[in-house]
Amino acid sequence: MYFHALIPFKPVNPKTRLACILSQEEREEFARAMLEDVIASVLKSGCSNASLLCTHPFRHDKALIAVREESLNDAINWALRQSHAPALIIMADLPLVTAEDIERMIRTGKDMAIVPGRGGGTNAIFLKEPRNFRADYYGASFLDHMAIAEECGFSVDVIDSFRISTDIDEKEDLVEILIHGKGRGSREFLERSGFTLAIDEKGRVGVQRNAHKETL
Numbered sequence: 229m230y231f232h233a234l235i236p237f238k239p240v241n242p243k244t245r246l247a248c249i250l251s252q253e254e255r256e257e258f259a260r261a262m263l264e265d266v267i268a269s270v271l272k273s274g275c276s277n278a279s280l281l282c283t284h285p286f287r288h289d290k291a292l293i294a295v296r297e298e299s300l301n302d303a304i305n306w307a308l309r310q311s312h313a314p315a316l317i318i319m320a321d322l323p324l325v326t327a328e329d330i331e332r333m334i335r336t337g338k339d340m341a342i343v344p345g346r347g348g349g350t351n352a353i354f355l356k357e358p359r360n361f362r363a364d365y366y367g368a369s370f371l372d373h374m375a376i377a378e379e380c381g382f383s384v385d386v387i388d389s390f391r392i393s394t395d396i397d398e399k400e401d402l403v404e405i406l407i408h409g410k411g412r413g414s415r416e417f418l419e420r421s422g423f424t425l426a427i428d429e430k431g432r433v434g435v436q437r438n439a440h441k442e443t444l
Contacts, residue, residue: 229334231314231354233270233278234307236300237263239286243321249399249437254421261413262396265323267291272327273334275316281307304363308355315358319351323405323414324391332387339382343392344370352392357382402435 241252242259250258263280267290270278278291281303285295296303304317316330333341333354340361345351348368355361360380364372377384394404402418406425409415418435426436 229274229314230276231274231316231334232311233275233316233318234281234304235263235266235270235278235291235318235320236281236303237286237320238283240284243397245397246399250421258414258417259320261417262323263320265409265412265414266318266320266325269325269327269330270316270318273330274327275330276313279307280320300365301363304365308358308361308363311355311358314354314356317353317355317363318392319345319395321396322351322392322394323396323412324394324408325352326391329389329392332389333385336385336387338385339380340377341385341387342370342373342377343387343389345393345395349395351395399435403433406435407433 238259239256241255243255246255246258267278271290280286280288280291280293282293282295283297286293294307296306308315314334316333318325333343333352336354339356341354342350343352348370350365350369350373353373361382362376364376374384394401396402396405402423403425405412405415405418406423422438423435424438426434428434
């Protein structure tokens with residue numbers, strides 16, 4: 229199926245909740261590594277082209293760039309209004325996503341496929357008629373998007389996907405990349421930066437940064 233991917237991306241000072249373990253420069257490099265993982269899977273899934281909705285100027289040889297200074301929702305909704313083909317909205321911090329995961333979304337027989345994130349968020353939406361939809365991220369966005377789909381008269385396929393549901397925001401989330409991210413640039417970055425798995429006295433799995441000799 230011919231479809232277009234929209235990927236919001238913050239190239240400058242991203243992932244501030246990881247500032248306790250990564251410097252700004254490291255967080256920017258890590259964000260780029262996750263983005264590369266996402267773009268690789270998006271393009272492998274048969275996407276016609278990918279557009280990055282960036283908060284700051286950025287260059288990528290495999291994606292179109294639109295610098296948008298407005299809010300996340302306004303940037304996405306601007307892009308949806310330009311869409312003349314089915315569109316996939318997917319976040320840039322889903323480094324475990326595979327082409328097969330995306331193909332599962334675009335094969336839906338419904339008007340819309342959605343993958344919820346943890347805590348009521350939304351990690352990916354596939355829309356057959358994107359110009360008739362509006363995004364409403366932040367807060368319990370999954371519920372908001374379901375309500376908007378109902379307003380639009382869209383049938384909805386809610387997809388349960390561990391890999392797409394795993395977004396990376398907190399230091400605890402790094403565990404998933406180290407366990408499940410074999411062959412991913414994001415995992416290579418973490419390993420190169422000295423991160424390894426650590427199990428505490430209660431048997432809980434976390435991460436430690438060997439260079440700092442401390443469990444995070």
